[in-house]
Amino acid sequence: MRTQLRSDTPLLEFWEATRLSADDARYPEQAEPAxxxxxxxxxxxxxxxxxxxxxxxxxxxxxxxxxxxxxxxxxxxxxxxxxxxxxxxxxxxxxxxxxxxxxxxxxxxxxxxxxxxxxxxxxxxxxxxxxxxxxxxxxxxxxxxxxxxxxxxxxxxxxxxxxxxxxxxxxxxxxxxxxxxxxxxxxxxxxxxxxxxxxxxxxxxxxxxxxxxxxxxxxxxxxxxxxxxxxxxxxxxxxxxxxxxxxxxxxxxxxxxxxxxxxxxxxAPAAVARPGRIASVTEPPSPAEPSADVTLRRPRGGPDDHTALAARRQSAKGFLPAAVSLDQVAGLLDGLDGRLAADFAESAPAGIGVRLVARAVTGLAPGAYAWSARRHALHPAGGGPVGEEDVLATCQRQDGLRHAGALVLLHTPLRALLREQGRAGLAEVHFHAAHVAQRMCVNAARERVGITCVGGFDEAHAARLGHLPRGEEVIYLLAVGVADPAARKVDRDPVAYSHGRTAAGLI
Ligand SMILES: Cc1cc2nc3c(=O)[nH]c(=O)nc-3n(C[C@H](O)[C@H](O)[C@H](O)COP(=O)(O)O)c2cc1C
Missing domain, CATH: 3.40.109.10 (NADH Oxidase)
Structure with missing residues (x-):
C-alpha cells in the first residue's frame, strides 16, 4: 500500500520520506563524552x-x-x-x-x-x-x-x-x-x-x-x-x-x-615561577596618627556565595545624585586582600594600594583615604571637598560617572616596578589590579552598590585627587555610587577619542 502511495503522488512520497524511524534515533552529542x-x-x-x-x-x-x-x-x-x-x-x-x-x-x-x-x-x-x-x-x-x-x-x-x-x-x-x-x-x-x-x-x-x-x-x-x-x-x-x-x-x-x-x-623568557598563595593588596605605611583611622564595620562573614553573586554582577551605566553609606563602602572593601593560589608569589610584597576618594559618602568626610586591610580602616590622606567636576576631569569627561559618590584608585609605583621587573611586572601588576577589582565587583553585587570599572581616566589627575605619594601611579579606577537603573550608555566614541583615536581610526 505504502509503495503504491509513494509512486502515486509526489505529495504522499514526500510525506513518507519525512517520517522518522525510532531505529535511527541518536542521543544528543553532549550525552556522548569522549x-x-x-x-x-x-x-x-x-x-x-x-x-x-x-x-x-x-x-x-x-x-x-x-x-x-x-x-x-x-x-x-x-x-x-x-x-x-x-x-x-x-x-x-x-x-x-x-x-x-x-x-x-x-x-x-x-x-x-x-x-x-x-x-x-x-x-x-x-x-x-x-x-x-x-x-x-x-x-x-x-x-x-x-x-x-x-x-x-x-x-x-x-x-x-x-x-x-x-x-x-x-x-x-x-x-x-x-x-x-x-x-x-x-x-x-x-x-x-x-x-x-x-x-x-x-x-x-x-x-x-x-x-x-x-x-x-x-x-x-x-x-x-x-x-x-x-x-x-x-x-x-x-x-x-x-x-x-x-x-x-x-x-x-x-x-x-x-x-x-x-x-x-x-x-620574553618566562620569569621564575614562585608557587604560593598571593594577595593583591599592599598595606599602606603605618600612619603617624593611628587615632585618625576611620574603622570600618567588621565583615559579615557567612557562606561563600560567589555562585549567586557572579550572576548578579553588573556595571552601573550611570549614578543617581545620591550618597552611598560608609557601611556600603566597608562591604565593598571587605576581603579585597583575599588570597589565590598562583605561581607569582614573591617574597617581597607585590600588589597594589587601594585609595578611596570620598565625594558623597554618608558618615565620611570628603577627601582621600588610604585603605588598610590589616586594620580594616580608612586613614585620611588629604582632605577637602570633591566635586562633580573633579570626577569628570579624572574620568575623561564620561558624563555617566558624574554623580559617583566615591572613586577607588588602585595604585602602584609603576615606573620603579617596570625598571625592576620589565614586562612581567607590567603583566603581573595589572593582574593584581584586576584581581582586586573583580572582588570589588562581586562585593558590590552583595551590597547592592553601583560600580563601574574605569579604564578611561587621567592618571595625573587621579593621583592628585587621591593625594598619592610621589612615584605612585593609578593603574585602574572604580567609580562607586547609587546606580541609576534608567541610565543607558548611548555613545562610546568619546571614550575612544579620548584614548587618542581619530575618526579615521575608529571602527
Ligand atoms: C578594563 C575595563 C575598563 C573599563 N572602562 C570603562 C570606562 O572607562 N567607562 C565605563 O563606563 N565603563 C568601563 N568599563 C565597564 C564596561 O563598559 C562594562 O564592563 C561593559 O559594558 C559590560 O557591561 P557589564 O559590566 O554590565 O557586564 C570598563 C571595564 C573594564 C573591564
Whole structure:
C-alpha cells in the first residue's frame, strides 16, 4: 500500500520520506563524552566556566552601538578581547576545547595538535604551582586587536585587565564548586602558543588557570549556591563532534601584533615561577596618627556565595545624585586582600594600594583615604571637598560617572616596578589590579552598590585627587555610587577619542 502511495503522488512520497524511524534515533552529542573523560569533572567545570566567564542574563552595549549578551565579568567597551581554551584529558590525550561563550558551547579546537595532558602541564611550566594532578587547563588567550582597534595602545592594557577579571572569577567560581584553582602567569608562553596551535594567529596566552580536585570528586560534595543554569548564568555544553576554528587575522591585526614585540611576554623568557598563595593588596605605611583611622564595620562573614553573586554582577551605566553609606563602602572593601593560589608569589610584597576618594559618602568626610586591610580602616590622606567636576576631569569627561559618590584608585609605583621587573611586572601588576577589582565587583553585587570599572581616566589627575605619594601611579579606577537603573550608555566614541583615536581610526 505504502509503495503504491509513494509512486502515486509526489505529495504522499514526500510525506513518507519525512517520517522518522525510532531505529535511527541518536542521543544528543553532549550525552556522548569522549572516551575516558571524567563526567563529574566535565559537569563541574562547565558550571565553573559559565560562572567564571560565561553569559549572564541581560545585554550590554558593544561595538557600533549593537547589543551583545552580558557576561559574568566586565570588559572595556564590552569587547571581550580574549578567548578561552579548555584542555581536558580524554584518557590518552588532551583535547583542547574552545569555549564559544556566545553560543554556550565547548567545541574541540581544530588547530590544536594532540598532546597528553600531563605533558602539556609539564612542558608549559605549570606543574610546580599546581597542588595536585591537574585535571583541566583553562588558558585565557588575548586577541589584542579586538581592543586595540578601538582604544589604541592602551587597549593592550585592557586585555590584561579583562583577562585578570576572568581568571580571578574562574578561580573564585572553582573554589565555590569545591575545586582548587591556581592562576599561572609565569608559564612558557611560546611553548603553549605552539601546543594550542595559536602560532601566527595574533593571539597570546596571557593567563592559565589550572584546576585540581581536592580529596573527593566534586560529584560527591554538595554544590554551593544555585544549581548550574538556575541562577541566570548559561552553563556551556560540551560538544565532541563539532570542530571549532579561530577567526584568522587580517593585515591590520598582523601589523598591530608585530608592534607588540617589545611589550608582550610572549617574546620574553618566562620569569621564575614562585608557587604560593598571593594577595593583591599592599598595606599602606603605618600612619603617624593611628587615632585618625576611620574603622570600618567588621565583615559579615557567612557562606561563600560567589555562585549567586557572579550572576548578579553588573556595571552601573550611570549614578543617581545620591550618597552611598560608609557601611556600603566597608562591604565593598571587605576581603579585597583575599588570597589565590598562583605561581607569582614573591617574597617581597607585590600588589597594589587601594585609595578611596570620598565625594558623597554618608558618615565620611570628603577627601582621600588610604585603605588598610590589616586594620580594616580608612586613614585620611588629604582632605577637602570633591566635586562633580573633579570626577569628570579624572574620568575623561564620561558624563555617566558624574554623580559617583566615591572613586577607588588602585595604585602602584609603576615606573620603579617596570625598571625592576620589565614586562612581567607590567603583566603581573595589572593582574593584581584586576584581581582586586573583580572582588570589588562581586562585593558590590552583595551590597547592592553601583560600580563601574574605569579604564578611561587621567592618571595625573587621579593621583592628585587621591593625594598619592610621589612615584605612585593609578593603574585602574572604580567609580562607586547609587546606580541609576534608567541610565543607558548611548555613545562610546568619546571614550575612544579620548584614548587618542581619530575618526579615521575608529571602527
Ligand atoms: C578594563 C575595563 C575598563 C573599563 N572602562 C570603562 C570606562 O572607562 N567607562 C565605563 O563606563 N565603563 C568601563 N568599563 C565597564 C564596561 O563598559 C562594562 O564592563 C561593559 O559594558 C559590560 O557591561 P557589564 O559590566 O554590565 O557586564 C570598563 C571595564 C573594564 C573591564
Amino acid at each position: 572516551a575516558g573523560t571524567d563526567e563529574a569533572i566535565r559537569a563541574a567545570l562547565a558550571g565553573v566556566l559559565g560562572r567564571g566567564c560565561g553569559q549572564r542574563v541581560g545585554t550590554v552595549l558593544a561595538k557600533g552601538g549593537t547589543f551583545v549578551q552580558a557576561r559574568t565579568t566586565p570588559s572595556a567597551g564590552a569587547l571581550y578581547p580574549f578567548e578561552v581554551l579548555v584542555g581536558l584529558s580524554d584518557g590518552e590525550r588532551c583535547v583542547s576545547y574552545l569555549y564559544e561563550v556566545d553560543s554556550g558551547q565547548l567545541n574541540p579546537l581544530a588547530s590544536a595538535p594532540p598532546v597528553a595532558l600531563a605533558e602539556l602541564v609539564a612542558q608549559a611550566g605549570l606543574a610546580d604551582a599546581a597542588a595536585a594532578p591537574v585535571r583541566a587547563v583553562v588558558t585565557l588567550v588575548a586577541r589584542p586587536w579586538t581592543s586595540m582597534a578601538k582604544y589604541g595602545r592602551r587597549g593592550y592594557l585592557y586585555t590584561y585587565l579583562d583577562i585578570g577579571h576572568a581568571a580571578t572569577n574562574l578561580a573564585l567560581a572553582a573554589r565555590a564548586a569545591g575545586l582548587d584553582a591556581t592562576v599561572h602567569l609565569r608559564f612558557r608562553r611560546q611553548w603553549l602558543t605552539h601546543a594550542l596551535g595559536l602560532a601566527g594567529t595574533c593571539r597570546e596566552p596571557q593567563a592559565v588557570v589550572t584546576i585540581t580536585v581536592p580529596g573527593r570528586p566534586p560529584a560527591d560534595r554538595p554544590a554551593a549556591g544555585a544549581p548550574a543554569g538556575e541562577d541566570g548564568v548559561v552553563t556551556p555544553v560540551w560538544r565532541d563532534r563539532r570542530q571549532a576554528r579561530l577567526e584568522p587575522p587580517g593585515d591590520p591585526e598582523r601589523r598591530n601584533f608585530e608592534a607588540l614585540r617589545d611589550i608582550s611576554l610572549s617574546y
